Amino acid sequence: MNQRRVVLIAGAVVGALSVALTATGNPANMGICIACFIRDIAGGLGLHRAEVVQYLRPEVPGFIIGSMLAALAAGEFRARGGSSPVLRFVLGFFVIIGALVFLGCPLRMILRLAGGDLNAVFGVLGFTVGIWAGVFFLRRGFTLGRSSRMSIGNAMVLPIVSAFLLILVIAAPAFIFASAKGPGSAHAPVLWALVAGLAVGALAQRSRLCLAGGIRDLILIRDPHLFNGFAAIFVVSLILNLISGRFKLGFEGQPVAHTDGLWNFASMAAVGLGAALLGGCPLRQCILAGEGDADGVMAFLGMLVGAAFAHNWGIASSAAGPTANGKIATIVALVVMAIIGYTGVAVSRRPDHQRTAREA
């Protein structure tokens, strides 16, 4: 099957599963949201104490294990890493800060738009500007350095942790937190959520689906390949929302969203810039982590810790709007990412990073 068809099918299935997960219990316009789900997992583990967003979402372990199984089947499972792991942690940390000020990762941004939430338009604009800024650095040679092969243990840690999370959500021991109200209490049945997560993980691994990559490649090399997946998610979820009566056009009263256009724009600009520097959106980081990429694991851990800080420090927004701390954190995120971008360009100009040669 050609790559274009694979990415279109993957996008269509992700869009359909997102609406199906909403229909079976997940919050509105939140069938799949990597940032929200990682935030809920951070809460479920007790890393933050925001009582309305605590639940060990089975979808995320599903993404990671689904990606691992698909990579194993295709002979692509490789333990690799060592490409600026600390900077990847920091970028993951600030990407989820931005996503939780906006209230959604790039995937939920599309799902919100497909549900009629016009606040997401500001998010899309900001996300695009953020990626454009990332492309500015990439064109000048930005790099986080080369990765290399590692021992297999590095590739196995996150899939094993994912399996452990699934055991915890089923066993539900007393030390695990689960919301009684709010978005954390709204969830699809565990088995169904896991199956959907596995399917999304496997399809995203095979198709290389990446929401940031879609826009990045359009700007950088005028290649619409990955953007086709982006468009397929939107079109399929829009159609299913219209058919099932979930489409509600407007700015006000949208589910798990606020109406502050400026900070919807700025927070998603931070997500776009961070994702461009990381080489992929939050979903792509989960998929890379499942394929054995320890650098993807570092970005994932950065997002997990960032989600905890976002709620412990009052950074995450609510339907009432962004907080003062959230606005400060968004500005800090943009500044830190710009510094990482600048230093990544400077590093690439050192002679030991130049590996292009001309031979007669």
Next chain:
Amino acid sequence: MTHRVDARGLSCPQPVVMTKRVLEKTRLGMKAKAPGEHEASDASGTPEVIEILVDNRTAMENVSRFARYSGCDVTIDNGDDNDCYVIRVCVKG
């Protein structure tokens, strides 16, 4: 003339960015040397080839798709083992 790009260990989009940069430089050089000529070749008539080394399938797919999209002929060798792909891009003017 063969230009070599070693993008092993680099994640996307860096292999594509490196390829794009060398492709643009090669085309600029060709235009300077042989204005009006459509076939890509250096002064001695040897075709201009860019050889890109990558070590994962995603980078291989992205680089080869970009090169084809840019109007070049592409051949791919699996290198000595499954950990290295050699993508040969024959540059057209």
